[in-house]
């Protein structure tokens with residue numbers, strides 16, 4: 001299985017991170033969270049005081065931050081320069097700004113290049129929105145995870161204190177629309193991807209199904 005790349009795409013709360021980490025652990029592969037990179041870029045842009053509507057400035061400056069991703073599925077790490085941003089990138093301020101930053105073509109070009117560099121010779125599970133369509137279209141295993149809007153909102157609200165499933169469902173719907181309708185590489189299912197609806201599956205069942213698909217396709 002040397003050189004294996006597993007591409008895992010889908011909307012927020014479909015279970016990409018948990019399933020990707022579980023699959024990477026089971027197969028002894030590395031793990032890359034590309035959403036964390038878009039979040040880290042967004043954290044840096046916000047810190048610079050750049051207006052989110054000013055895509056020209058975002059485009060001009062997105063080459064400045066050094067974004068460093070760890071690939072250990074047991075302890076995923078993300079730094080901007082020397083700063084550990086694993087906590088701050090999950091805060092509301094970043095979550096509500098990330099779709100705008102991720103829509104800027106220069107941001108995507110920079111991060112896709114970084115992702116391909118990390119993927120290198122493979123042995124990795126990569127999760128995001130455009131892995132099977134753009135970043136690694138030749139990946140032998142491409143999964144498109146989905147779940148009902150209610151299940152996704154329920155999962156997210158269970159994670160976050162001080163929020164309701166209703167508020168989460170509205171926030172996810174807003175991000176789905178932004179991520180699926182942007183002009184550059186919108187969230188969509190790749191050719192050859194297998195859609196896996198996780199609504200009625202627990203995490204172990206999702207991991208087992210992905211492992212079965214990996215075995216079947218390699």
Ligand SMILES: Nc1ncnc2c1ncn2[C@@H]1O[C@H](COP(=O)(O)OP(=O)(O)O)[C@@H](O)[C@H]1O
Nearest residue numbers: 012013014015016017018155159198201202203
């Ligand atoms: N199949 C599942 N059933 C129930 N909860 C799940 C399942 N998969 C993931 N979760 C939980 O849902 C939340 C969101 O999962 P996550 O893997 O972060 O999704 P994504 O990366 O797609 O946003 C996490 O708290 C996770 O533990």
Ligand SMILES: Nc1ccn([C@H]2C[C@H](O)[C@@H](COP(=O)(O)OP(=O)(O)O)O2)c(=O)n1
Nearest residue numbers: 012013034035036038098102128129130179
């Ligand atoms: N490959 C990727 C990964 C994420 N993005 C964008 C779209 C998402 O709204 C944000 C954050 O992604 P992330 O996977 O962290 O989001 P969730 O954990 O699912 O809430 O980044 C992207 O455009 N392309």
